[in-house]
């Protein structure tokens with residue numbers, strides 16, 4: 001009798017810590033660095049979580065310019081990447097296994113994450129509690145998968161530059177992944193928002209709630225924006241170079257593309273900062289609250305199957321994506 005009770009307890013503990021998981025999975029794999037053509041859909045072993053990790057059944061994975069950037073191998077040393085490589089730095093899915101040291105998340109939790117080491121373009125991926133937060137209730141998994149990297153980048157840029165309510169912020173690339181979240185986060189923080197995009201995306205800027213929309217193909221932003229408190233630059237080059245002059249004394253330029261020109265900062269008596277964003281489940285949980293309060297909404301312009309990963313990667317490389325693209329990897333679980 002006692003032995004049966006022990007057996008039942010042990011079985012229950014196993015069920016609580018893991019769901020049945022196959023040995024192999026479909027994943028998008030690169031065995032060499034290069035363009036989208038190096039990506040192949042293959043069967044590979046399902047990874048096993050370490051004590052502080054979770055295994056997630058991926059429902060959808062967001063696509064970012066980081067995917068082609070890391071895939072081309074140019075920054076392999078800086079990013080610490082190695083081959084074979086499974087791209088995908090965003091995911092939303094369901095926890096199916098937890099390591100022995102995982103304390104907050106449990107099997108069955110719907111989660112989403114910015115994955116530091118990628119691996120989201122697969123049926124299963126590894127994450128941990130410093131990356132993964134509970135998915136917003138108001139979003140499906142596809143929508144949720146498009147949030148973490150881009151929204152956290154915008155969030156961290158405004159934290160870094162200490163954006164205050166009532167300030168005016170100029171957001172370049174307002175129709176892209178980072179820009180579309182940045183507009184909504186800045187508005188939610190009480191800022192006045194000026195944003196740039198091409199002609200085709202002027203409607204999106206307005207839909208996102210900007211106070212002033214600039215079509216950069218028709219108008220120089222410096223003819224419209226003056227004395228702003230904050231510039232968020234996800235574009236770089238000439239756009240960054242022309243941005244210093246529109247910032248008021250004491251204001252700040254935060255670039256997520258390159259480094260600020262120290263001579264220009266000095267000349268205009270402004271500050272500058274470069275951001276390299278990082279996963280952060282605490283900040284992601286804060287973003288979740290804004291999403292579930294209806295203040296931030298992802299704009300998903302394209303949903304593709306895993307087999308179209310090459311197409312997704314090629315689109316991300318254009319730097320002209322409207323909102324976000326997501327790969328749908330499995331059916332949405334029933335609530």
Ligand SMILES: NC(=O)c1ccc[n+]([C@@H]2O[C@H](COP(=O)([O-])OP(=O)(O)OC[C@H]3O[C@@H](n4cnc5c(N)ncnc54)[C@H](OP(=O)(O)O)[C@@H]3O)[C@@H](O)[C@H]2O)c1
Pocket residue numbers: 064065066069149150153172173174175176177178179196197198199200201216234235239255256257275276277278316318319320321322323
């Ligand atoms: N440092 C970091 O941690 C970090 C994190 C995330 C992203 N990034 C980088 O930030 C950049 C943006 O990322 P993302 O995800 O937002 O990319 P994205 O989704 O491809 O969006 C780029 C946006 O920029 C707009 N754009 C292109 N040229 C422009 C110009 N000259 N002036 C104004 N807007 C312009 C495009 O709009 P139109 O199509 O209307 O031109 C597009 O919507 C990428 O290079 C990415 O690698 C860096």
